[in-house]
Amino acid sequence: MTEQTVLLVGHGSREPGGNDEINAFAQAWRQQRPNWRIEVCFIEFAPVLLDAGLDAAARGSQRVVVVPLILNAAGHVKMDVPDAIAHARERHPAVAFAYTPHLGACDPILAVLRRQLRQVMQRLDMPDPVTTGVILLARGSSDRQANGDVARMARWLHEAGDHELVDIAFTGITLPRLERVVQRQERLGMTQIVVLPYYLFTGTLMTRIQRQIQHLQGQYPRLRFGLGDYFGFEPEITALLEERVQATTQPQSSAMALMPCDGCKFREIAAAHGHGPHHHGPDEHAHGHDHAHPHPHP
Numbered sequence: 001m002t003e004q005t006v007l008l009v010g011h012g013s014r015e016p017g018g019n020d021e022i023n024a025f026a027q028a029w030r031q032q033r034p035n036w037r038i039e040v041c042f043i044e045f046a047p048v049l050l051d052a053g054l055d056a057a058a059r060g061s062q063r064v065v066v067v068p069l070i071l072n073a074a075g076h077v078k079m080d081v082p083d084a085i086a087h088a089r090e091r092h093p094a095v096a097f098a099y100t101p102h103l104g105a106c107d108p109i110l111a112v113l114r115r116q117l118r119q120v121m122q123r124l125d126m127p128d129p130v131t132t133g134v135i136l137l138a139r140g141s142s143d144r145q146a147n148g149d150v151a152r153m154a155r156w157l158h159e160a161g162d163h164e165l166v167d168i169a170f171t172g173i174t175l176p177r178l179e180r181v182v183q184r185q186e187r188l189g190m191t192q193i194v195v196l197p198y199y200l201f202t203g204t205l206m207t208r209i210q211r212q213i214q215h216l217q218g219q220y221p222r223l224r225f226g227l228g229d230y231f232g233f234e235p236e237i238t239a240l241l242e243e244r245v246q247a248t249t250q251p252q253s254s255a256m257a258l259m260p261c262d263g264c265k266f267r268e269i270a271a272a273h274g275h276g277p278h279h280h281g282p283d284e285h286a287h288g289h290d291h292a293h294p295h296p297h298p
Helices: 016-032 050-058 075-091 107-123 144-159 178-187 204-219 235-247 265-272
Strands: 002-010 037-042 061-068 096-099 132-138 166-170 192-197 224-227
Touching: 002 016, 002 050, 016 037, 016 235, 037 050, 050 061, 050 075, 061 075, 061 235, 075 096, 107 132, 107 144, 107 192, 107 224, 107 235, 132 144, 132 178, 144 166, 166 178, 178 192, 178 204, 192 204, 204 224
Parallel strands: 002 037, 002 061, 061 096, 132 166, 132 192, 192 224
Antiparallel strands: none
16 A cells, blocks of 8 residues: 555646646656555546546545646635545545645746746847836736735836836736737837746647737837746745645644635635535636635635
């Protein structure tokens, strides 16, 4: 029997390449940690979803560490994954389950963004940062904490460099949208704009962003655009996940180590009102709904 299994949880994408990249990421991680058992499942849009992934990880293992490969904590991280873990504990009472925090706003993510920005600036032949606007472009959520993490990273990126304008934009769910922020930066005198996708892997939204940049270049022929890349394969991501896993084995952590929202009061309140875990139908993301649930204030 394996002492511990690490279960990597990806969001899942309608574009198979996005899920393939997460599997490739897991394989690269296994090569770095050959003594670890690392399995993969997804929240949606993939053959192996949460329940099946948890069951597979629990078989032949004394302990399962559930690691969300997700940047921001919205409904999936706060509701769906903890609820799935709670049911897995009922199905596998002899197995201990631990749930690590999501990646979140932190210095390793900032380091990735700073490197992405430098690389795009080099492709633009290092234009003046004072006249080069930066837009951190994220997916967007109805959870204000998740959107706030994006704003925090933009602020940190601003303080770490010389760019006069570092703004945020979202591809859906909430505002502002990319087109509006580009319009604002152009009016404020920017001559170049760097768009940094706040995404881990490829997917339908990354493809859409590339099309948007092409359209914007046509709308603003006097502006020069630079587009960064998603950053799931950057070394900081693997290091951050390993730090999360190892933290669950520290003396202050129990076998039932909790992510901040694992078993939180909001889940109890939501359940009382009939709002249990949710899984998107085939068209929900296309219509801009993520069903994220912010915590109520006490």
